[in-house]
Amino acid sequence: MIVGVPKEIKTHEYRVAVTPVGVDELVRRGHRVLVEHDAGIGSGITDDEYRAVGATIVQTPAEVFAEANMIVKVKEPLAGEWPMMRQGQVMFTYFHFAADRELTEGVLSTGSIAIAYETITDRNGRLPLLTPMSEVAGKMSIQEGAKYLERPMMGRGILLGGVPGVRPAEVLIIGGGVVGTNAAKVAAGLGANVTIMDVNLDRLRYLDDVMPANVHTAYSDRLTLLRLIETADLVIGAVLIPGARCPILIPREVLGRMQNGAVIVDVGVDQGGCCETIKPTTHENPTYIVDNVVHYGVANMPGAVGRTSTFALTHATLPYALRLADLGWEKACRADRGLAAGVNMERGRLTNGAVAEAFGMKWAPSSVAG
Numbered sequence: 001m002i003v004g005v006p007k008e009i010k011t012h013e014y015r016v017a018v019t020p021v022g023v024d025e026l027v028r029r030g031h032r033v034l035v036e037h038d039a040g041i042g043s044g045i046t047d048d049e050y051r052a053v054g055a056t057i058v059q060t061p062a063e064v065f066a067e068a069n070m071i072v073k074v075k076e077p078l079a080g081e082w083p084m085m086r087q088g089q090v091m092f093t094y095f096h097f098a099a100d101r102e103l104t105e106g107v108l109s110t111g112s113i114a115i116a117y118e119t120i121t122d123r124n125g126r127l128p129l130l131t132p133m134s135e136v137a138g139k140m141s142i143q144e145g146a147k148y149l150e151r152p153m154m155g156r157g158i159l160l161g162g163v164p165g166v167r168p169a170e171v172l173i174i175g176g177g178v179v180g181t182n183a184a185k186v187a188a189g190l191g192a193n194v195t196i197m198d199v200n201l202d203r204l205r206y207l208d209d210v211m212p213a214n215v216h217t218a219y220s221d222r223l224t225l226l227r228l229i230e231t232a233d234l235v236i237g238a239v240l241i242p243g244a245r246c247p248i249l250i251p252r253e254v255l256g257r258m259q260n261g262a263v264i265v266d267v268g269v270d271q272g273g274c275c276e277t278i279k280p281t282t283h284e285n286p287t288y289i290v291d292n293v294v295h296y297g298v299a300n301m302p303g304a305v306g307r308t309s310t311f312a313l314t315h316a317t318l319p320y321a322l323r324l325a326d327l328g329w330e331k332a333c334r335a336d337r338g339l340a341a342g343v344n345m346e347r348g349r350l351t352n353g354a355v356a357e358a359f360g361m362k363w364a365p366s367s368v369a370g
Helices: 020-028 047-052 061-067 079-084 101-110 131-148 178-189 201-210 222-229 252-257 267-271 301-327 329-335 353-359
Strands: 002-005 032-036 056-058 070-072 090-093 113-116 170-174 193-198 215-219 234-237 263-266 287-290 293-296 343-346
Touching: 002 061, 020 032, 020 047, 020 301, 032 047, 032 061, 047 056, 061 079, 070 301, 079 101, 090 301, 101 353, 113 329, 131 178, 131 234, 131 263, 131 267, 131 293, 131 301, 170 178, 170 222, 178 193, 178 215, 178 234, 178 267, 193 201, 193 222, 201 215, 215 222, 222 252, 234 267, 263 267, 301 329
Parallel strands: 002 032, 002 070, 032 056, 070 090, 090 113, 170 193, 170 234, 193 215, 234 263, 263 293
Antiparallel strands: 113 343, 287 293
16 A cells, blocks of 8 residues: 655644654555655654655655555645545544534545544544543643733733742633543642543542542532632633534633633634634634633644654554555454544545534445444
8 A cells, every 4th residue: 555644734733644663664564655755844753764764755745645545644634635635545634523514525525535533442432543642732731721821921920830828720620531631630730729520420530539639520510610610710621522523611601700811721622612712723823812711722732742742643543554554444444343433434425423413414324334
């Protein structure tokens, strides 16, 4: 198989989809790997490092898309890339279709096979290709939130951990999954007073057992959320429904209850976010203000720490990429129901029910569904 690795073009996206280790594995199995010139530069990986393990370096993305049977990316293909995609070509990347109708319709029109990292499951029903970036994003959410609480950034002027004689910041984390857990660890380590909310009591019991004393748990219901958000300095949206749009838990009218200069970091913004007033932003222009509340909605947070994120992601994606290359997408998916769950589109047909529900579109199960 010919595997293509284009350079990511999303604003301030520094990750790359395959490392030299991945190229080496693919080449040793008899596959050809095309890597776009400088695709790895944002992660500190040079063209020479790719060449040394057998990659063919090409100068343009058009060359990669034209020759490759499978394209391996990090972020969703942007509009400028859609014309380069073709019928039956496998696209293996993050898509997050449910938050973007234009993307959904654009990729459908190409007739490609869209296999989404974020809906692949393992034997325990977990999301193995979402987990590493959720870990990064959870930790970064506190790092960024702490920065935007500073007064020059239009925040409240609060130091997250406080100092002797001055109370630390109140951090409210909505969602106790991978993002929320990692956010809580970092916020607690910096000395903040942390509350983490979830609807899963077993998860709350687990978090109560493993978290330090300055992390508290709360069952996530509307009235409790309204009470806690009034005193929160930093709110982290860490809500996820696999493949579907995030539910709105912070409606517009709730912002009026929040303190002036409070900060919302909605990590689920690429799935629509749990805050009604959140919208995707970039590392270049990460924040905006609504009702005196600072909103941070960067949709590719891990892209800012490209080297860490690239290696964390590719450790998880490589085994799946190897299977797809070795067996072909249909045989690989039929042999692995979890991988088959990643098939969101198939030759112009939508195969993900959650995405279809988000936009009122027709769908049908994939031909490789078990």
